[in-house]
Amino acid sequence: MTREEALERLAGTWSFELEGDRVMIRDLSLLSAVAAIRREQPIGEPTHVAAGRSLHSAAASGD
Amino acid sequence: MPSGASGSPRSPRYAYDVWLTRLVDAVVGSDRPVALFGGEPYGVPFVIDALREREGRVAWVSLPNRVRDDPVGQGNALASGINQLTGESLLPHALPYRAHLQLLRQYRHDLQPLWVVAANAGVAPAFARDLLELHDHGYRVVLAFETVTPPAVEGLERCTALGPETLCVSREEADLVIAAGITREHADHLYAEAGGRFTDLVGLAAQAAHLPRMPIPSPLGPMVPRDRGEPVDVPLAVLALQREGRYLEALELAVRAVPDMVEELLRTAGPAYQDEGALPRLSLLLSSLPQPYRSQERTLEWRLLAAIAANEWRGIVEEVDDYLAGFDAPDLRARRAGLYTQGQGFGLAEAAVRTRRTPLTLWQYGRLHPDLARAAELLKESVHLAEEVGTPYDVARNAGGLASTLLHQGQYRRASSWAQYALQVFDQNGLRDGARRLRLFNDLAVARILTGDLAGLRRALEDSQTAIEGSLPDLAATYRSTLAWFEQASGRPEAALDLMRATYDGSPRTTRTRFAYQLVRCLGEFSRHDDAGRVAEEAAELGGDGSEEARLLGVLARGMARAMAGADDAADQLMDVALTRDLIAEQRLSAGLYYLLVNPDGWHRLPADVVEMLKGLHPVALRVLSGPAATFQRVWDAILPVRAELRMEFLGRVSCRLNGRDVPLAPRLAEVALALALNPEGLTREQLNAFLAPEAAAGLSPSGMRATLTRLRGLLPVSDAPYRLTVGYTADILDARRHLEDNRVREAITLLRGPLLPESEAYGVEEQRWVLEEELRQAALAAADPDALFDLADRLGDDPELWSATVTALPPGDPRRALARARLRRATGEGGPYLPGPARA
Numbered sequence: 001m002t003r004e005e006a007l008e009r010l011a012g013t014w015s016f017e018l019e020g021d022r023v024m025i026r027d028l029s030l031l032s033a034v035a036a037i038r039r040e041q042p043i044g045e046p047t048h049v050a051a052g053r054s055l056h057s058a059a060a061s062g063d
Numbered sequence: 064m065p066s067g068a069s070g071s072p073r074s075p076r077y078a079y080d081v082w083l084t085r086l087v088d089a090v091v092g093s094d095r096p097v098a099l100f101g102g103e104p105y106g107v108p109f110v111i112d113a114l115r116e117r118e119g120r121v122a123w124v125s126l127p128n129r130v131r132d133d134p135v136g137q138g139n140a141l142a143s144g145i146n147q148l149t150g151e152s153l154l155p156h157a158l159p160y161r162a163h164l165q166l167l168r169q170y171r172h173d174l175q176p177l178w179v180v181a182a183n184a185g186v187a188p189a190f191a192r193d194l195l196e197l198h199d200h201g202y203r204v205v206l207a208f209e210t211v212t213p214p215a216v217e218g219l220e221r222c223t224a225l226g227p228e229t230l231c232v233s234r235e236e237a238d239l240v241i242a243a244g245i246t247r248e249h250a251d252h253l254y255a256e257a258g259g260r261f262t263d264l265v266g267l268a269a270q271a272a273h274l275p276r277m278p279i280p281s282p283l284g285p286m287v288p289r290d291r292g293e294p295v296d297v298p299l300a301v302l303a304l305q306r307e308g309r310y311l312e313a314l315e316l317a318v319r320a321v322p323d324m325v326e327e328l329l330r331t332a333g334p335a336y337q338d339e340g341a342l343p344r345l346s347l348l349l350s351s352l353p354q355p356y357r358s359q360e361r362t363l364e365w366r367l368l369a370a371i372a373a374n375e376w377r378g379i380v381e382e383v384d385d386y387l388a389g390f391d392a393p394d395l396r397a398r399r400a401g402l403y404t405q406g407q408g409f410g411l412a413e414a415a416v417r418t419r420r421t422p423l424t425l426w427q428y429g430r431l432h433p434d435l436a437r438a439a440e441l442l443k444e445s446v447h448l449a450e451e452v453g454t455p456y457d458v459a460r461n462a463g464g465l466a467s468t469l470l471h472q473g474q475y476r477r478a479s480s481w482a483q484y485a486l487q488v489f490d491q492n493g494l495r496d497g498a499r500r501l502r503l504f505n506d507l508a509v510a511r512i513l514t515g516d517l518a519g520l521r522r523a524l525e526d527s528q529t530a531i532e533g534s535l536p537d538l539a540a541t542y543r544s545t546l547a548w549f550e551q552a553s554g555r556p557e558a559a560l561d562l563m564r565a566t567y568d569g570s571p572r573t574t575r576t577r578f579a580y581q582l583v584r585c586l587g588e589f590s591r592h593d594d595a596g597r598v599a600e601e602a603a604e605l606g607g608d609g610s611e612e613a614r615l616l617g618v619l620a621r622g623m624a625r626a627m628a629g630a631d632d633a634a635d636q637l638m639d640v641a642l643t644r645d646l647i648a649e650q651r652l653s654a655g656l657y658y659l660l661v662n663p664d665g666w667h668r669l670p671a672d673v674v675e676m677l678k679g680l681h682p683v684a685l686r687v688l689s690g691p692a693a694t695f696q697r698v699w700d701a702i703l704p705v706r707a708e709l710r711m712e713f714l715g716r717v718s719c720r721l722n723g724r725d726v727p728l729a730p731r732l733a734e735v736a737l738a739l740a741l742n743p744e745g746l747t748r749e750q751l752n753a754f755l756a757p758e759a760a761a762g763l764s765p766s767g768m769r770a771t772l773t774r775l776r777g778l779l780p781v782s783d784a785p786y787r788l789t790v791g792y793t794a795d796i797l798d799a800r801r802h803l804e805d806n807r808v809r810e811a812i813t814l815l816r817g818p819l820l821p822e823s824e825a826y827g828v829e830e831q832r833w834v835l836e837e838e839l840r841q842a843a844l845a846a847a848d849p850d851a852l853f854d855l856a857d858r859l860g861d862d863p864e865l866w867s868a869t870v871t872a873l874p875p876g877d878p879r880r881a882l883a884r885a886r887l888r889r890a891t892g893e894g895g896p897y898l899p900g901p902a903r904a
Contacts, residue, residue: 001370001378003357006350013129015312018320022294025303026286028278033303034295 093223100226102209106261112280121178125282134159151881155497157340159534173885180205231259310335322356342372364395393419397427422453455492473648473676482507490876515683518809519850560585579620599624626657656689709792715817745785754827861890
């Protein structure tokens with residue numbers, strides 16, 4: 001399946017609406033999780049660095 | 064939302080009650096299904112939440128956009144809603160929603176009263192249409208649509224439609240919503256601006272009064288209002304979703320906006336997609352990735368696995384092979400091996416496991432190993448490895464693979480233990496892949512039937528088969544054939560024949576041969592040799608997919624039919640099958656049994672492993688794989704230890720065989736035979752009369768008693784007074800009592816095919832019936848065996864003590880727990896809302 005075919009079939013089925021490089025979140029439990037991650041993130045660390053670190057630690061813990 | 068005010072009469076909570084009460088009254092008061100139009104702006108989530116508060120038993124089903132055109136995703140949504148309400152894993156995931164609707168119809172008496180509310184129903188028009196049918200089965204159904212006008216959904220005309228004109232807040236109601244202190248003109252302005260839409264009005268009113276905004280209820284928990292959502296960097300949102308265990312959405316978001324997170328995220332999200340039966344969607348998502356992300360190793364592995372599930376793997380194989388030419392990639396190599404036939408795939412699986420021993424590579428290597436004994440050893444190792452370094456899914460898959468291999472080898476007791484273990488791992492870890500669970504359970508059921516352990520199987524087999532009928536045809540056919548074996552084992556050959564006939568006739572030509580020999584077996588029970596011959600010839604001629612296996616199964620059916628007809632050429636055909644080790648043990652054993660029918664002295668010609676398996680077979684397995692007794696007794700006697708001259712069965716049915724011949728017993732004679740069987744030392748005429756007379760009724764006259772005994776003596780050897788049987792005998796009720804004395808409650812319950820002489824009103828029979836049930840009941844309670852308890856509780860009806868013990872004994876995650884809790888609720892007369900069970904591990 002080509003990338004274009006896949007994107008065409010996925011149209012209208014996305015769970016979130018993107019606004020540029022951001023996503024609008026309304027879910028309170030998810031916003032709490034976002035806040036918790038922000039608290040754990042060292043000041044000045046870019047989000048994608050934190051993301052990579054967290055993904056690795058999640059995998060290592062077998063989460 | 065709680066009803067009644069707890070504070071200022073102008074507080075929003077009180078004010079909403081007026082509007083909410085009007086709408087909830089309209090929903091509850093409708094004698095038809097209800098359709099709500101307008102979605103969040105018109106306050107629909109508040110109405111559903113208030114309905115849940117008032118009615119208690121409301122399953123709020125959330126249909127996200129991703130389940131559009133996805134019956135399995137829609138089924139998952141329905142299962143989540145129902146399971147969240149019951150606090151148990153009643154409905155499986157990873158099955159099309161029609162399976163869940165079947166189960167809900169089946170369990171209606173246990174679950175109702177129950178509301179099913181589907182939010183965002185416009186995403187799934189066919190699902191919405193089919194959900195409406197639940198109304199005809201006593202459920203209350205509400206469909207909620209985001210649009211203000213009805214979408215194209217069949218069946219909406221039968222609903223009570225509540226649209227904007229009903230949902231809009233009236234001007235008077237608005238005064239209760241808008242805080243005191245706001246001028247009339249300002250309130251008019253706010254009302255006009257909100258257009259009567261409840262959520263909008265509440266938002267504007269809160270803003271005007273400088274109050275915090277009310278969260279919007281949803282099935283997943285409260286949400287901030289639409290205009291108060293927070294924009295979050297996508298990588299952070301992905302992490303938050305992952306932290307919340309929402310792996311499906313996390314991966315979806317990463318695929319769209321941060322593809323460099325996908326490779327790592329697949330460690331957790333891949334198994335989640337697999338567990339939810341969402342691999343076809345995963346295939347789409349990963350195929351939408353740009354290069355180079357779509358060709359990274361783990362992504363490629365999951366693309367392959369997902370494409371196999373979506374039956375689109377041919378388009379990716381070349382890319383996988385190119386990758387494997389340059390890299391070790393053991394897990395990817397093991398997945399690729401599974402796409403070959405056993406012989407071709409074995410080399411690749413061996414190469415994969417040599418590179419690295421992982422739960423996956425070792426499983427695939429064992430699965431494809433040509434030496435079955437070695438295969439079982441490897442699979443056992445793969446279970447140990449999965450327990451050390453793998454996921455629960457790995458453990459369940461590998462243990463299930465081992466069970467399947469042991470079934471193939473005819474090692475039914477070991478297969479039963481490993482299949483049971485796989486299911487325990489599955490349930491106790493909250494795994495949700497319903498299709499895999501059904502396959503595991505089927506293997507467990509086959510192993511247990513062939514070891515004579517039937518406790519607790521009937522309900523689970525029947526429910527599963529009903530659920531998947533029409534939505535998973537192949538699996539449904541497998542379940543029907545397993546149920547047929549169960550019925551054969553339970554002494555209900557008519558039911559077995561009906562099931563096999565339906566399975567055979569309903570199967571496509573290419574798969575019919577799989578079932579032909581079972582149908583021939585079932586026809587043989589009624590000596591319908593001509594029908595059996597026709598089926599066998601038809602299967603051999605029309606059936607099959609051209610494979611050697613299909614040809615041999617045709618030969619097996621034909622050999623069995625011809626053996627029953629006494630044809631000489633049957634022996635050679637059956638020997639061909641018995642010699643073929645690629646066939647499963649059950650088929651080779653059938654060939655062996657029918658071979659011995661035409662060649663009773665041919666033991667030494669049969670393969671040694673078939674002889675060994677035959678000698679280890681449980682008597683129930685002999686009855687399942689061959690019969691009727693009148694034809695096969697000689698073969699069975701050569702396999703089983705010496706039998707009593709007289710065998711009698713009184714539980715659920717009457718059966719009597721004397722020296723290998725059926726003896727028909729009329730109801731009165733069966734009662735006498737039972738009395739004699741229970742009293743080996745003999746009975747006086749008075750004692751026998753007291754046993755036979757209905758309670759508080761006169762017994763037989765002396766001449767009546769004489770006539771009865773004369774008739775019985777014409778059939779069975781009975782002494783003069785004191786009356787007793789003068790040959791060695793066995794009886795199912797005596798076997799059951801012996802099992803109970805030895806604390807073998809499962810075996811005892813297996814013998815309880817039905818009540819003791821169910822039609823009899825004789826005093827002695829009724830007393831023994833009650834005593835036996837009570838003995839079984841006490842034994843099951845003492846043993847706390849979940850299968851035995853569930854089976855007995857299901858048979859004996861509303862027995863609170865049994866159901867309570869069943870709830871306690873069943874492990875968390877077992878789907879029967881929800882039913883047992885519902886039955887306990889019914890048995891104790893509790894009509895209140897569901898009390899959720901303990902949280903699942």
